[in-house]
Amino acid sequence: MLRMKSNIRENNSVLVLTEITNHPEISRTKISEITGLNKATVSEIVRKLIEDDYVIEIGSGNSTKSGGRRPILLTVNKKxxxxxxxxxxxxxxxxxxxxxxxxxxxxxxxxxxxxxxxxxxxxxxxxxxxxxxxxxxxxxxxxxxxxxxxxxxxxxxxxxxxxxxxxxxxxxxxxxxxxxxxxxxxxxxxxxLAEAAFDTEHQNIISFSAHTGVGAGIILDSQLYRGYNGRSGEVGHTVLYPDGLNCPCGNHGCLEQYCSTKAIVRNFQQLRNNKSLNFDDLLEAYRQNDVDTQNLIQKFSKDLGIGLMNIIGNYDPEIVYINAEILEEIPELLGLLQHSLSSTIYKSVPIRQSKLGHxxxxxxxxxxxxxxxxxxxxxxxxxxxxxxxxx
Ligand SMILES: [Zn+2]
The missing domain is CATH 3.30.420.40 (ATPase, nucleotide binding domain)
Structure with a gap:
């Protein structure tokens, strides 16, 4: 089902369409009760919504207690x-x-x-x-x-x-x-936006992505916050190590150069002195309890934890979803990340792995x-x- 989570563009058609969208089925009377619009207004708006194919009628509901006519129910035309x-x-x-x-x-x-x-x-x-x-x-x-x-x-x-x-x-x-x-x-x-669409509980959400790059999406009061130039949540280009590795953004020591999937694989290649090794080889070595590889992953989770703390400190979310291939493969990393927050003022912020993944x-x-x-x-x-x- 499609749900409309919020709207500030309050016009009556949107109010009515929102109620129809947010109920599996609903009558005109019920819409009138919820929205406070009078029945004639609701009927007129519904007539237009049906005419425009946004809404369809789906048979009758139960009759009223006083034995009145069974209301015709409405639903959004999902197809x-x-x-x-x-x-x-x-x-x-x-x-x-x-x-x-x-x-x-x-x-x-x-x-x-x-x-x-x-x-x-x-x-x-x-x-x-x-x-x-x-x-x-x-x-x-x-x-x-x-x-x-x-x-x-x-x-x-x-x-x-x-x-x-x-x-x-x-x-x-x-x-x-x-x-x-x-x-x-x-x-x-x-x-x-996707995490927010599937999350009925929270209105302030950070989605932290670590793939080829590192970045975050920020939902504040149910709205996506893009920033003035579309650069909000560019946590990948916050500096982790001053004078650290060069970054294509023009800076040095950016988080992205240490916490992207690309960066972890590069570190693993350097560790083994073999440029042909890939992400799967890294996972294999980790699972075989190779100490150097495990240290590398520990270091990675520490760095990622700092990045997380920085963005949590900036935006004060209710919850953080992490979307990263490495977390899908090594779920115990989530515990390490949560642990890195445990001695800070951010310890109450839940860190979850994204169910939606890629x-x-x-x-x-x-x-x-x-x-x-x-x-x-x-x-x-x-x-x-x-x-x-x-x-
Ligand atoms: Zn950078």
Whole structure:
């Protein structure tokens, strides 16, 4: 089910649509009771929503106690449109196609080098192939949102340290080929939107991502906080070691140079003096209790703990979700991270591993499409997590 979590754009249509969206089924009378709008106003708004295909009638509810007419129930038309999400990294592209309630239609990961010369073809191929087979629906494809591992500001890719997408006007190139609303957003920001969409409890959330880079998405009072230049949560470029390793951002000793997956693998290669070793080799050595490798992981978790504390200190979240391949492989790291907070004033902040993993940014992109299409501030999903996670 799709839930609308909040909206400040209070107009009556949005109020009514929010109530319909947030209930599996609801009558006009009930909407009137909840919103305080009179029945005639609700009926008129519902008539328009049905006419515009946002809402459908689904039979009758129970009759009233006094034996009155059984009310006709309303529900949001979840199959009225489709959302397309992409997640783009330097070494892979994945996509997720869903209905409006987040129900999956298609999902795929393709391991391949991504650069400014092939990205447009990768995206248009998926969109065109889906379009050619999709069933007719009232809204069709509501939008395409692309998650990028880099700094994004107002739909423009401004900085991608490990590939060259920042040398391309992606939105313009795509708009020439795809006649749909297209949005580009930072991966950590979208991951945070996804965590918020699945979390019914918390309104202040940090999603901490450590993949090829390190970054955080910040939700304050249920709203994504981007910062003035789209650089909020760039915790990867906070300095951990002054005069430390060079970073493509222009600084030295950035957290990202010590805590990204790339950095851990590089440290492991240096330890073994073998440049051909990869992430799997590192995990293998760790699991075989290789002392040097375990020390390396200990050092990594200490560094990551400092990064976490810095961002918690800056934004005071209720909860932190961590999204990192290494945590999926070595879950006991979570305990170490929690432990590193235990002697600080931040000890009450729960640190959780993201259940969504590498799908977080894709579901976040779905949320972004919905927010833009429905013109609301936030949406949530009531999806069966097992279904979400199945490939
Ligand atoms: Zn940096």
């Amino acid at each position: 009225a449109g489709v959302s397309i999400s992409f997640d783009v990294r330097y070494d892979r592209i994945s996509y997720l196609i869903t209905y409006l309630d987040g129900e999956k239609i298609d999902y795929e990961i393709k391991e391949t080098d991504i650069n400014k010369d092939n990205i447009v073809t990768h995206i248009t191929t998926v969109v065109d192939a889906f379009r050619s087979t999709m069933k007719k629906s009232p809204f069709g494809i509501i939008g395409v949102t692309i998650s990028v591992h880099g700094v994004v500001n107002k739909n423009m890719i401004e900085f991608t340290p490990y590939f060259d997408l920042d040398q391309l006007n992606l939105i313009e190139e795509l708009k020439e080929r795809i006649d749909l609303p297209i949005h580009i957003e930072n991966e950590a920001n979208l991951s945070a 799908k977080a940014s894709l579901y976040g992109a779905t949320v972004h499409n919905l927010k833009e299409f429905l013109n609301v501030d936030n949406v949530g999903f009531d999806l069966d997590m097992e279904k979400v996670l199945e490939v």
